[in-house]
Amino acid sequence: PAFTETVIDNRRYGFEDLLSAFLFRVKAHAGAALDELPPRVIVGRPVTFAGGSDEQLALQRYETAFARLGFTDIRYAYEPVGAAFFFARQLTTAATVLVADFGGGTSDFSIVRFEPAPDGMRSTALARSGVGVAGDAFDYRIIDRLVSPELGKGGDYRSLGKILPIPQRYYAAFARWDQLALLKASRDMKDIRSIARNALEPDKLESLVEVLDDNHGYALYQSVSRLKMDLSTHETAQFSFSAGAVDIEQTVARSEFEAWIAPEIAQIEAAIDRAVEQSGLAPEAIDRIFLTGGTSFVPAVRDLFHKRFDASKIETGGEFESIASGLALIGREADLELWSDRRSPEAEAL
Template identity: 80%
Template sequence: MIPPRATIGIDFGTTNTVVALTGPEGDATVVRFVAPTGDLATFRSTLSFQLHPGADGRTPERVVEAGPWAIEAYVEDPLETRFIQSFKTFAASAAFTETVIDNRRYKFEDLLAAFLLRVRHHAGSALDHLPPRVIVGRPVTFAGGSPNASLALERYEAAFQRLGFTDIRYAYEPVGAAFFFARSLKEPANVLVADFGGGTSDFSIVRFEPSPDGLRSTPLARSGVGIAGDAFDYRIIDQLVSPELGKGGTYRNMGKVLPIPQRYYAAFARWDQLALLRASRDMKDIRALARTADEPEKLDRLIEVLDDNHGYALYQAVSRLKMDLSRDEAATFVFAAGSIRIEAPVTRAQFEDWIAPDLAAIEAAVDEAIAGSGLSADQIDRVFLTGGTSFVPAVRDIFHRRFDPSKIETGGEFESIASGLALIGRETDLDLWSERR
């Protein structure tokens, strides 16, 4: 049972979602889920849709799952499962209006509401009684080209209202992480928090001052860029996988040799787009190209990846490579699914060369936050790195080049934001740290 005055913080992430609760006394507590793979604090931001026979044995019944249960449904029956991941990346896209799943139209808010309802279901008694107030994390800059933040928050609002929340507030994700980190402070400090998610990299600089009345805090600056782990994934796919699926190849039409359209491979830049491409009119064009391609076997592989829903297997292969290269100077990329097997050696130096444009954009956002704070790098006392992409050595190097290593700390890479958001919900001046849509 949640205490009557509890607040709830929700970090709806591109890759993972975390929920934390706090009562009138004490720290925030992260909600845990008893999943097929074990006890988890992070809930994968995935959805699955399947049609099962209804009670009468004839009328189809739509079954929606989320998180580890969605992954389990996909693994058990990939051909009959519509599997969607990283769907947060089109929250701020005006170009995305809806997708059709099993002859039913889903807007973004429909997908998010379906996801949140399954999160609540799988949390069991921990979320039996929701408080009226929720603090929802939002990136400083949403992912995607020309992101519309107002549209994203409008969609969030519609989804969270369906769960019954009446006081919905939004706080920047790195600010939530800053509140989590500040619990350990014993003296005044200027803190830079860098939050690296799947879709965005966000930075916030906050002044914290312990006092007899508690921790006083003043926001100094924030910045962000719609580039993070998913962008790194795309670089790997673009270098190692797409060429084996026909990218850069040619086909013949009316006696002319023409390049295979690049737009089919741009979908790999965002995991959510793979599920959408599978159900799009482009599939008909891809099948036609395979019949006239100079290397048809490569287009056949692309068709198999999409038809047989190998996107999650590809995601796992890319994630393994990133983890291996965060630990070792060289690793082997292996993507094996169905009849497809792509294998290649990769060095950390190669990977860092591929992601160089993304690293430059992240560095620029860090410098923007520092400049906006009015502080020099020397005047920043503590640096807190959080989020999965913070494990990438080249990302950490951005901070080691700017700050004394003794100032840099990590921890709570997956739980800090939700906990901090819940703590923000206890602040007296909520308008200083959060906003309503």
């Protein structure tokens, strides 16, 4: 389900409240440079929102947050298109570019044709596609295999003279580390404590309670990220998570990790093929491939492109700046209607 709200110091905050608070903080850090904001802002958006989230609800929340800063012309551009504009700065000749943007929760693809023109590069959008899986889904696979079993997943507990399985839903929250804080504040936490007292392996459930009570979620995901990075450059790596009394160590082979994430890799592969098919081009007609985002370093992800394109065409970079810089370049375009959209009047009425 979509995030609705959180409570901080007995005050409720919706997503738009959190985003606008962040934006005001950014504005404050910028000082005089952002004292007077222009009426227009170009906001990046994924091709497909993570988890199949309601697109109009997501855009409405963006709209509310940016409007609070005073923007009156709020336009949305696809994030891989922004990355394409960033990449096009280095082009000196005509080229058809496939951009793959791998975020935390989405993998987005865009194919754009760039051609020299008297006033710079003329650009034509050819195709786009996306899927709501990326690095977060890979993280969950690691946790589901290495961590959740050590926290009681798959175990049993006693209740009214019966042996029952521990509910799997408690471990679904590990799909996103920020969801662990919500689990801690939910009604399920009372049930988890009760099950821990009656579990056949109480030590494991006590470890689950500790991870939740002591907010070890962020440290856990740092350990997961280290494993992913290590497996990107080594055939085997050590997973190590130590926080409080919880200590989990295990050696992982890259082949194991790739087997765990095979369902997500298949979805990403299908999205790449949809973009190429939509463009009407053969793979060899695409001149350059630009991969951006941390998940692009995962060998199984890179192999998807090496299977389809010549290695000399593939480049990586701009992990922390490609989209933001590209959105700024889109804002300079003479015809913004080609590259950005406003929310429809029907959507705004919702």
